[in-house]
Amino acid sequence: MDLQTEVLSTNINDFINFLSEKNITGIIVASLLSSRINEMVDEFLNTILIPMFNVDTSKKSDSDKSINVFNYSIKYGTLIIAITKFILVMIIAYYALKLFRKLI
Numbered sequence: 001m002d003l004q005t006e007v008l009s010t011n012i013n014d015f016i017n018f019l020s021e022k023n024i025t026g027i028i029v030a031s032l033l034s035s036r037i038n039e040m041v042d043e044f045l046n047t048i049l050i051p052m053f054n055v056d057t058s059k060k061s062d063s064d065k066s067i068n069v070f071n072y073s074i075k076y077g078t079l080i081i082a083i084t085k086f087i088l089v090m091i092i093a094y095y096a097l098k099l100f101r102k103l104i
Contacts (some may be wrong), residue, residue, distance in 0.1 A: 041092075045085050 019025065065077035 041089055042085075043086060049080070049088055050084070 065080075066075040067071045068074075
């Protein structure tokens with residue numbers, strides 16, 4: 001085996017050891033799962049829960065809602081939607097964790 005092949009083999013082994021020591025594969029799997037769970041939660045909120053609370057009959061989109069203060073337009077619609085989603089996710093996570101602990 002020549003020196004270049006030996007150095008490459010050593011670097012590959014060091015890289016594999018690094019991945020296993022730091023549990024990188026677990027982090028990658030967790031990241032992939034969290035992104036899919038995020039999509040699922042967003043769809044659940046956007047298609048089921050948010051429309052239940054959206055009783056505004058105006059044609060204005062929720063994200064376009066604003067208030068004028070001293071001739072300055074402050075858009076608050078997306079902030080309210082984000083806060084609502086956060087609160088709903090926290091409530092769902094609380095009850096899911098509670099249920100999960102009962103099952104164990």
